[in-house]
Each structure stands twice: as structure tokens, then as C-alpha cells.
Amino acid sequence: MAEARPPLVHLSPLPPMRNGIADYAAALLARLAAHYRPICVVEDPGAVDAGLDGVGELVAAEDYLRDADRFAGMRHLAHLGNNPDHGFVLDALRRNPGVVVLHDLTILYLLQSRLRRRGEDAAALAGTARRLAGEDAARLAEAAFVDRVPLMSLYAEVPGLELMRDVATAVITHSRQGEIRLRAAGFDGAVSVIPHFARVPPPRARAESRAEWRRRLGLPERGFLLASPGFVSPNKIIGVVLRALAQLPPEAGDWRYLVAGENRDPGLRGAIERLGLDNRVMVLDYLPEAAFDGVLAAADLLVNLRFPTSGEASGTVCRALAHGLPCVLSDHGWYAELPDDVAYKITPGRDAAVVEELAALLCLAMLDRRGRAEKGRRAAAFAAEMLSPVRAAAGVRAAIEATREPARGPLQGPPRP
Numbered sequence: 462m463a464e465a466r467p468p469l470v471h472l473s474p475l476p477p478m479r480n481g482i483a484d485y486a487a488a489l490l491a492r493l494a495a496h497y498r499p500i501c502v503v504e505d506p507g508a509v510d511a512g513l514d515g516v517g518e519l520v521a522a523e524d525y526l527r528d529a530d531r532f533a534g535m536r537h538l539a540h541l542g543n544n545p546d547h548g549f550v551l552d553a554l555r556r557n558p559g560v561v562v563l564h565d566l567t568i569l570y571l572l573q574s575r576l577r578r579r580g581e582d583a584a585a586l587a588g589t590a591r592r593l594a595g596e597d598a599a600r601l602a603e604a605a606f607v608d609r610v611p612l613m614s615l616y617a618e619v620p621g622l623e624l625m626r627d628v629a630t631a632v633i634t635h636s637r638q639g640e641i642r643l644r645a646a647g648f649d650g651a652v653s654v655i656p657h658f659a660r661v662p663p664p665r666a667r668a669e670s671r672a673e674w675r676r677r678l679g680l681p682e683r684g685f686l687l688a689s690p691g692f693v694s695p696n697k698i699i700g701v702v703l704r705a706l707a708q709l710p711p712e713a714g715d716w717r718y719l720v721a722g723e724n725r726d727p728g729l730r731g732a733i734e735r736l737g738l739d740n741r742v743m744v745l746d747y748l749p750e751a752a753f754d755g756v757l758a759a760a761d762l763l764v765n766l767r768f769p770t771s772g773e774a775s776g777t778v779c780r781a782l783a784h785g786l787p788c789v790l791s792d793h794g795w796y797a798e799l800p801d802d803v804a805y806k807i808t809p810g811r812d813a814a815v816v817e818e819l820a821a822l823l824c825l826a827m828l829d830r831r832g833r834a835e836k837g838r839r840a841a842a843f844a845a846e847m848l849s850p851v852r853a854a855a856g857v858r859a860a861i862e863a864t865r866e867p868a869r870g871p872l873q874g875p876p877r878p
Contacts, residue, residue, distance in 0.1 A: 469497035469861070470525075470532050470559070472550045473540035476510045479723060479747055481691070481776050482542045482564050488660070491515040492854035497536070504549050522549035529556035536560075536861055537630075543567055543771075545574040554628035560861050561629040566642050566772035567620035620771060622646035630864045633857060635774035636795045642772065653860045658853035659779035661845050674759035678719070678743065685716040685827055688760035690753055691777040693724045698766050700732045701811050705819035707736040713827050718764075721745040721756055757781055762826055762833070763788040766819075768809045770794040778804075779848050785841035787833050789822065803840040 473486040487510075490499060494515030503509055506519035525532065537559025539550050548571065554561070623646045625632055631651040634640055640652045675682055687706075693699060699720060706718055718741060720729070733742050748756065757763070763781040765788060772794040781788050782803060790796040792806035805826055807818050826833055 466496065466498045468535050469493065469499050470535050470537045470557070471499050471501045471539075472537065472553050472559070473501075473503075474546045475501065475503055475516070476513065478508070478546060480542070480544070480546050482540050482547075484750065485564070485657070485776060486540045486562075487513050487516075488850065489658075489854060489857060492850060493538075493858060496858055500532070500535075502549070502553060522553065525553055526556060529553070533557055536865070538562070538857070538861060540564060541568065541571075543570045543773075545571065547571055548574060551624075551628065558628050558630050560631045560633065560857075560864060561625065562633045562857070563622075563625070563639060563643075564635070564773065566622065566634075566636075566639050568624065569621045572621050572624070620646070622648070625650075631860055633860050636772060636798055638772045638794060638798065651860065651863055653856060655853055655856040655860075656847050657774040657776055657779045658850040659776070659783035659844055659848045660850055661783045661841070661848075670755050670758035674755035677755070678717075678759060680717060680759070681715070685714060685762075686719060686760045687716065687762045687764055687823070688719040688721065688756055689764050690719070690721040690748060690756050691765070691775075692722045693720060693726045693729060695726050695728075696767055696769055697726075698768050698811050699726060699729055701766065701768075701816055701819065702764050703732050703736050703738060703742070704816045705823060706741065707738060708816070708820040709824055709827075713824050716741065716827065718742045719745065719756060719760070721748050721753075723747040754780070754784075757784045757786055760786055762786070762823075764823075765789070766791045766807070766809075767794065767796070768811055770796075770809070779844065782840040783844040783848060785837040785844075787826065787836040787840065789819070789826065800839075800843060803836065803843045805836070 471486070471490060474480050474483040476483050476487050490501070491514040493499070494517065499515055499517035500520055501509070501516050501518065502520045502522055502525045504522050506521055509516065509519060537557055539554055539559050540562045541547050541550055541564065543565035551571065620642065622643055625643060625646065625648045629648070629650060631653070632643055632648060633653045633655050634643065635655065635657045637654055640654050643652055672682070680686060689697070689699060689702065702718070709716070718738070720742065723746065724744070730744065733739060733744070757780060763778070763786050765775055765778050765781070768791060770791065770793055774795045778788055778790065778796070788804040790799070790804050790806050791809040793809040796806065805822055807822055808815055
């Protein structure tokens with residue numbers, strides 16, 4: 462007889478850590494807990510939010526590694542992203558491979574940070590690149606990290622996905638591009654394409670939140686609000702957005718631009734001042750979950766560009782689509798896989814031509830209320846059908862259980878949007 466709720470070793474950061482993957486993992490875990498008895502491995506159990514649903518037993522990462530054999534043979538689900546917060550996840554997977562939810566399509570920065578934590582130098586990273594992807598990758602890594610050549614494309618050219626061959630029994634990715642890249646890296650296990658989910662807020666709650674957050678932000682009820690919530694990093698090219706906004710004509714009306722999230726772009730505030738946008742642009746720090754949804758409800762247009770991008774999915778965009786909020790996106794990577802009728806898309810890049818294209822598109826979107834509303838309706842419908850948390854949890858559970866069965870060919874993901 463099958464065990465009613467078998468143990469599931471869950472490897473991921475969890476809230477309140479300021480990590481979008483932690484929030485995603487917690488929301489998914491709450492649904493998986495109906496089918497499994499979670500054993501959550503984290504760096505510091507004492508730091509985990511005590512009010513999370515479905516967490517179950519908490520185990521410190523160092524204790525897991527010390528007694529890894531005790532967990533061998535159990536189901537493992539790991540969330541892996543390209544930042545140091547996931548280093549312990551990688552260490553655990555080296556001991557007991559499992560199903561990996563791959564949130565980023567490059568893990569080079571994670572590998573780099575892990576080597577540094579162990580006291581190894583840049584040459585060691587080049588050696589890791591050589592082992593994973595051969596001499597060409599090693600030469601690129603040496604140029605970037607030993608010789609300090611500024612190679613913007615390194616994270617795309619040496620993504621480190623070959624490591625999945627060693628640590629994953631199966632991989633879940635959020636895009637078809639992810640599946641292609643995994644196959645190109647030589648991963649021959651099961652790959653499931655499961656779209657990044659987003660909770661759809663009730664219409665009444667959206668309306669109430671909109672009015673409330675407009676008041677909190679000091680905005681008029683009818684003023685136009687563009688927003689870029691989420692971590693602020695150079696590859697989100699907020700500077701390009703600012704330059705485009707500075708070109709808007711007077712007929713664009715009364716508008717404000719809100720940048721909300723932990724700021725990792727040292728040039729942001731200087732750019733706002735240089736362009737004379739101090740009275741138009743508001744900058745907030747990291748947003749808790751409720752405030753994040755409030756900003757999405759208050760906004761009229763989400764601007765979420767990436768250049769360069771390694772193909773990662775955007776949880777922020779998924780949440781905006783669920784709110785029925787029209788989005789302006791770079792037509793590249795995961796963004797390009799979204800239907801054209803749910804978002805505005807522009808050429809990826811950061812040069813003057815992209816700035817001009819963006820300025821024209823923003824002006825069009827701001828003035829075309831009917832077209833913007835239609836985008837929002839289609840976005841909400843798409844999210845309700847394709848980005849459902851229930852659908853995602855079912856797909857993840859199927860991927861986990863498929864690893865417990867005899868080999869029967871590649872696992873198929875949900876239908877393509």
C-alpha cells in the first residue's frame with residue numbers, strides 16, 4: 462500500500478528572506494503539503510516565518526549535509542536560482558540529487574559565489590567551467606574572472622547548466638527556451654515545462670487595493686502610474702525607461718513612475734536627477750507581499766525590461782498579468798514566449814533607438830485607454846488559464862512522482878500557451 466503522505470525533502474530559501482524564489486517556493490509548498498509530509502531544509506530554521514503553511518519539519522542545511530544518508534531515497538524537490546541564497550541547495554543536491562525547479566537559465570553567479578565562500582579563487586571557477594563545458598568555456602571564464610575582461614555575454618555563453626547532469630533526477634523549467642538550453646547542455650533526464658504561476662486576486666480586492674494604494678502613494682485617483690516593482694538591477698535597464706520617459710510629450714498628461722524594490726543599481730538616483738525627473742519618479746525600497754500586490758493594483762502600466770537576459774521567467778510579470786495589468790516587455794527570452802495580445806513588446810537593447818521606440822510605445826499606451834484595457838482583459842484571462850497555482854502544483858507533483866516510476870520516456874509539460 463502506498464504511503465498516504467510520503468516525506469518530501471524540500472530544498473529552498475523560504476520567507477521572510479528577500480528572495481522572490483523563496484516566496485514562490487512557499488506558495489507552492491502550501492499546495493504540495495496536502496500530498497506530502499514536507500521536510501524543509503534551510504540555512505537557518507530559526508529565521509523562517511513561523512506562520513507559513515505546509516512547512517512541516519525544518520532541518521538546518523548543515524545538519525542535512527552531516528546526515529545526508531538518512532534522507533537518501535526520499536523524494537527531493539529543490540528550487541535553484543542564480544544567487545548565493547541557493548548555495549546550500551546545490552550542496553545538498555550533490556549528496557542526494559532530486560527534482561530541480563530551475564528558476565534561472567544560468568547559474569554561473571551561484572557557482573562563482575560558492576567557490577568564493579569556500580575560499581577558492583577565480584581560476585577555480587575557470588576549472589569548473591572547463592569540467593562542465595570544455596575548453597572554450599574555460600577560456601571565457603578565465604578572461605572574465607582572471608583577466609577581468611568585461612564580457613557582458615558570459616552568463617549566456619557559460620550558463621553552467623551542464624551541472625544539472627550531476628544534481629538533478631528531473632528538471633522543471635518555466636519556458637520552452639529552458640527545455641532547449643537544458644538539452645543543449647546534455648541533460649537527458651525528464652524536463653517539464655511548467656509556467657511560472659501567479660495567484661489571481663478577486664476583482665473587488667483589486668479595486669479596493671487600487672484606491673487604497675493610490676492614497677498611500679499620494680497619487681490622484683486618475684493620475685497615470687507606470688511601475689517597475691521588484692529587485693532593481695542593471696540588466697533591468699531602468700535607465701533606458703527613464704530616458705524614454707524624459708522624452709514624453711506634454712499630451713501624455715499627468716504621470717508618475719514608481720520604482721519599487723531593493724536597489725542594486727548604483728546609477729539609478731543619479732540618472733533621475735540628471736534627467737530632471739525628481740518630481741515624476743518615486744523610489745521605494747523592498748516591498749513585502751501585500752504592498753507588492755498593492756502597487757500592481759494601483760498601477761496603470763507595468764514596465765519590466767531586461768537586457769541582457771539569460772531567459773529567466775519573471776514572477777513580477779506573471780503577477781501583473783494576473784492583476785490584468787498591461788505590461789511593457791523586452792521581446793526576448795521568456796518574454797517573447799508570452800502571447801503578443803497580453804503585452805506590449807519592444808526591441809531588446811539599451812541604445813538610443815530602443816529609447817525612442819520605448820518613448821513612442823509608452824505614449825501610445827498611455828493615450829490609448831481602450832487598447833490598454835483590452836490588453837489587461839486578455840492578460841487576466843491568460844493568467845487565469847495558464848498561470849494557475851493549482852495547475853502548476855499538479856504539474857510539479859506529476860514531475861516528482863514520475864521519478865519514482867520506471868523510465869517511460871520524457872515527461873510532457875502543460876500545453877503551450
